[in-house]
Amino acid sequence: MLKLLGAVLIILTTSWIGFQLATEFRMRPRQIQELRSSLALLKTEIDYGTRPLAEACDRIAEAAGSSLSQLFQKFSRNLRTLDGKSTYECLRLAIESEWRKTAMGKEEKGIILKLCQVLGGSNRSDQLHHLEIAAENLLMEEQKARVEQEKYEKMIKTFGILSGVLLVILMY
């Protein structure tokens, strides 16, 4: 009886791990898409609203999903409170502390960091141009992430369950 309970526990645990890993694969393209729409919003704020960066980030944080909302909130907080630091430094510190909470990978991080180097540092048309480039690059990453999702999501889920079953069989 105890053995059976143990076996069920093992299978449940490995399946849970498998599902968690699969969630990462599922969330990544979705979050990249959200990030793209946040950048589109930023573009509007810069183009028509001509709002200061911190204020624009606040508004985006309100509209975005939870993990991205935290990132943009942190952007805004750093821009307002980190006295004497450059724009890039404020944004970089926010990314370093918040990126881990998202499902996004280092490619997207690289694109955003590159954007942060120029954000707030040039005239309007230049800003819009850089935002467009970042959005295009993110779209490419999103497509890649979707392919990966299709490839690996189911596989990892099944792998989780099966590895549990294998462990149980070996133990019996």
Add this chain to the structure above:
Amino acid sequence: MSIKPVFQVLPHSIRDVIQSLPASVLERLEEVRVRQGRPLEIITFKQSWFVSRFAHLSKKPYEAMIPGKEDCLNLLNLISNHSLYTMDEELRQGYVTVEGGHRIGLVGKVVLEGGRVKHLRDITGFNVRIARQVVGVADPLIPCLFGNAKVENVLIISPPQCGKTTLIRDLARHVSRGSQSIPAYKVGIVDERSEIAGCVAGVPQHDVGPRTDVLDGCPKAEGMMMLIRSMSPDVLVVDEIGRKADSEAIHEAIYAGVHLFATVHGQSVREITRRPVLRELFQEKVFTRLVLLSRRRGPGTVEGIYNQFIERLDNKVGRMGTIC
């Protein structure tokens, strides 16, 4: 006027140096000049100094701290509140007004479009000009300027950096607040270069008086007409008149029964009365009081007060001396 907002726009590398300057220097600090790859310079009353990394003042440029590209970029980030794209207009003008009414002049590479300045990029030179609001500088002049409890049309003649904006601001405040000798008037300031009121987001950073309306960043001639129509001021205040359109707008204002405080760049009354645009105004005796400033005994030295017949008035009341 607090110098603190100036520190807030400086990156730490430069701020630490400037903040460690002796209090006596900070009190008289007029400009901080940052040029990429060249020595850090400060200007105090009548003197310029290079500043070393350890906040020593020196006349030798090679002893000075050299701000790098990073410092300049950071300074630009802080001046623009991390949002340079909101400052397209300011960059076209070549200066930004920050909190406290302090003014930062910028130079770099100009981008032209159709022969007109479109934008400024690669900004590598900064002149942080510290605004000193001196409340009460106009007080000794008041009996001379408003002798019979009546507001005169005042023209302040002065070379650059002699305190004409400080004086006109104090005059505006004085008239706007009123005193025992004169009632409070409605004052309208056309602040083309954001110098008189030093507005940030439309809010005056200097005390310009309780009954004062400020039209910020508006061309003078157009602004005077706008204010007369919209705010019905008793007194109009404008800085640095001199174009043909200005003189036309002044005529309009005078015909509308509005009084005028204005300033103009110049070295002497005689020189000003000969200028083509102003000559007409003088012939019509528009300005009933002329104040000539110089820097002989420090900024704001009053060289003389004249009436519309170019007769000197201040001899009767004794020397003013330094008003600042």
